[in-house]
Amino acid sequence: MTDSVVIERHFDAPVELVWKMWTESEHFAAWYGPMGATIPVAKMNVRVGGSRHICMAMETPNGPMQMWFVGEFLEIVANERLVYTEAMSDEDGNVISPAQMGMPEGHPETTQVIVELEPVDGKTKMTMTHIGVPADSPGASGWGMAFDKLNAYLSTASR
Amino acid sequence: MVAALEEERLTETFAALANPTRRAILARLAHGEASVTELAEPFDMSLPAVSKHIRVLERAGLVTQGQRAQYRPCTLNAAPLEAVSSWAEHYRPVWEDRFDRMGGYLNHIQTQPHSNLDI
Numbered sequence: 132m133t134d135s136v137v138i139e140r141h142f143d144a145p146v147e148l149v150w151k152m153w154t155e156s157e158h159f160a161a162w163y164g165p166m167g168a169t170i171p172v173a174k175m176n177v178r179v180g181g182s183r184h185i186c187m188a189m190e191t192p193n194g195p196m197q198m199w200f201v202g203e204f205l206e207i208v209a210n211e212r213l214v215y216t217e218a219m220s221d222e223d224g225n226v227i228s229p230a231q232m233g234m235p236e237g238h239p240e241t242t243q244v245i246v247e248l249e250p251v252d253g254k255t256k257m258t259m260t261h262i263g264v265p266a267d268s269p270g271a272s273g274w275g276m277a278f279d280k281l282n283a284y285l286s287t288a289s290r
Numbered sequence: 291m292v293a294a295l296e297e298e299r300l301t302e303t304f305a306a307l308a309n310p311t312r313r314a315i316l317a318r319l320a321h322g323e324a325s326v327t328e329l330a331e332p333f334d335m336s337l338p339a340v341s342k343h344i345r346v347l348e349r350a351g352l353v354t355q356g357q358r359a360q361y362r363p364c365t366l367n368a369a370p371l372e373a374v375s376s377w378a379e380h381y382r383p384v385w386e387d388r389f390d391r392m393g394g395y396l397n398h399i400q401t402q403p404h405s406n407l408d409i
Binding site for chain 2: 135136138140142143144148149152158161162163165166167189191192193196198257259261262263
């Protein structure tokens with residue numbers, strides 16, 4: 132079950148500028164936070180395999196709250212195509228599973244954001260696809276197997 | 291606007307779920323209604339402290355407390371949890387809202403005479 136969101140937008144700006152919206156911290160922070168939230172940290176090492184670490188801060192009825200996200204850039208074709216992963220994390224970049232956040236099963240631990248830009252008469256057509264990385268993907272099962280092994284090792288070790 | 295309201299609601303749901311005591315209360319209520327006293331039993335906590343957690347869950351729409359004077363049982367309302375679980379449908383308004391802001395920001399910086407954009 133791969134859940135996804137696809138959104139297409141046209142912006143009255145050249146692709147080079149829209150690209151900066153996604154790849155330069157200062158610009159990214161200006162639009163990314165939801166209403167009432169700020170982006171105090173947006174570290175982006177924009178190269179394939181480079182990491183991103185984003186902090187979203189907001190006021191809630193229970194006081195200030197911070198949410199951290201980590202990810203990795205998977206594909207970078209300047210002004211054309213950007214693919215990165217995203218997962219919830221702590222301040223140090225350690226991934227927090229949706230289950231640890233108290234979320235029900237079915238929320239993917241890692242999601243992937245694909246941004247495609249296309250110039251149209253000096254303006255930009257942008258298509259953003261946000262997909263869940265299915266739990267049965269090769270990467271996920273690799274991690275699953277690693278954790279199974281670790282659990283088996285720990286239960287043997289504690290005997 | 292709808293996106294902002296949904297965002298606010300989801301923030302409340304996350305904030306409510308971010309506490310282990312409140313998650314334990316929800317897990318208990320998943321088995322059926324319970325009074326505040328019954329909910330407090332497994333915790334080393336005063337009744338007012340547990341009531342405070344219940345009020346947070348109520349505000350997030352996760353728990354409903356009955357109105358009968360003597361015995362006001364709490365019941366679980368799972369609807370906000372479903373909104374969290376269908377993550378993609380939740381994200382759509384979040385992204386729409388973000389891209390509205392991106393559009394506004396793009397217009398703003400392109401009309402700023404001093405903006406220092408080396409494109």
